[in-house]
Amino acid sequence: EIVMTQSPAALSVSPGERATLSCRASQNVNSHLAWYQQKPGQAPRLLIYATSTRATGIPARFSGSGSGTEFTLSISSLQSEDFAVYYCQQYDNWPSSFGQGTNLEIK
Amino acid sequence: QVQLMESGGGVVQPGGSLRLSCAASGFTFNTYGMHWVRQAPGKGLEWVAFIWYDGSNKYYADSVKGRFIISRDNSKNTLHLQLNSMRAEDTATFYCARGKKDGSAQLGMVNYHYYYIDVWGKGTTVTVSS
Numbered sequence: 001e002i003v004m005t006q007s008p009a010a011l012s013v014s015p016g017e018r019a020t021l022s023c024r025a026s027q028n029v030n031s032h033l034a035w036y037q038q039k040p041g042q043a044p045r046l047l048i049y050a051t052s053t054r055a056t057g058i059p060a061r062f063s064g065s066g067s068g069t070e071f072t073l074s075i076s077s078l079q080s081e082d083f084a085v086y087y088c089q090q091y092d093n094w095p096s097s098f099g100q101g102t103n104l105e106i107k
Numbered sequence: 108q109v110q111l112m113e114s115g116g117g118v119v120q121p122g123g124s125l126r127l128s129c130a131a132s133g134f135t136f137n138t139y140g141m142h143w144v145r146q147a148p149g150k151g152l153e154w155v156a157f158i159w160y161d162g163s164n165k166y167y168a169d170s171v172k173g174r175f176i177i178s179r180d181n182s183k184n185t186l187h188l189q190l191n192s193m194r195a196e197d198t199a200t201f202y203c204a205r206g207k208k209d210g211s212a213q214l215g216m217v218n219y220h221y222y223y224i225d226v227w228g229k230g231t232t233v234t235v236s237s
Contacts, residue, residue: 001169023112032209034223035151042146043227050209065169075137087152089222091209093164096142096154 002090006099012107015078021102023071023088032092035064035073038101039084047086048073066088080106109133109226111203116231123193123235127202129186129228137161137181140206140222143188145199146230153199156188171197185232192236193235200230 005027008085013019023033031051036044046055048064051071061076083106088099115127129141143155156168156177163178176189186203207220213219 022171024165032221036224038152044138044224044228046223046225049223049225050205085151085156089152089154089223091221094157095168096166098144098154101151 001094001095002029002097004079004088004097004099006086006088006102008098008102010016010103010105011046012105013078015080017105019075019078019082021073021075021086021104023066023073023099025069025090027093029090029092031067032090033064033066033071034083034089034091035062036087037082037084038087038090040081044087045070074102078104109205111205111226111228112120113201113203113228113231116201118236119190119193120237121164121194121235124138125190125193125233126205127190127201127231127233129188131184131186131203131205133188134205136184139210140220141177141179141186142204142206142222142224143177144184144202144204144224145197145233146202146229147199150199155201158186159183159220192231193233194236198233198235200232202230 005024007022035048038044052064085101110132112130157178174192178187204224205226207225211222
């Protein structure tokens with residue numbers, strides 16, 4: 001099973017600033033990496049798939065990068081609605097697996 | 108409008124069973140693979156199971172293999188998850204989710220297909236307690 005490790009566990013950033021979230025896979029997952037956003041009491045929402053492709057309706061301030069085992073989600077100019085928990089998921093190998101999440105908090 | 112609606116959650120005793128269902132609408136159900144994902148209270152997401160569009164292949168997390176069974180009824184646009192031999196650690200919100208294909212690859216004699224999640228249901232809550 002591929003273990004996904006996200007860092008940091010929590011990140012405090014001021015509105016308008018940039019946030020950078022990391023995700024590491026225990027083995028190569030090629031480009032098969034997705035990012036999801038979850039707000040309290042809600043289901044997750046797809047942000048990014050195939051490492052860097054934004055899902056429909058996702059603002060351009062969200063961007064993904066990386067390959068192999070190291071991946072990054074960047075959010076430029078944070079808006080109030082962006083403060084949430086973010087998860088990465090590898091879907092290269094079964095069983096699929098999620099990272100433990102990064103809680104993006106308002107500073 | 109694409110919708111997934113889970114049902115069947117509730118309280119069950121340790122060792123008991125429960126059957127979750129997910130009603131799909133707004134898309135051609137029999138052309139999509141489907142996932143189940145769960146989230147224990149206050150914890151992160153845990154991938155549980157996946158089934159191919161036609162039910163021919165199924166995959167499970169190690170934590171549920173041999174206890175949970177994923178199935179689907181394409182004539183009724185419905186996904187199921189049978190939960191058996193339940194434990195306290197199975198307490199969670201269970202989400203039904205649509206699998207969107209992100210390409211395929213052939214490695215040797217084996218064909219691989221890659222599915223991320225593009226649509227989520229709102230979830231149904233399962234509590235295992237005596």
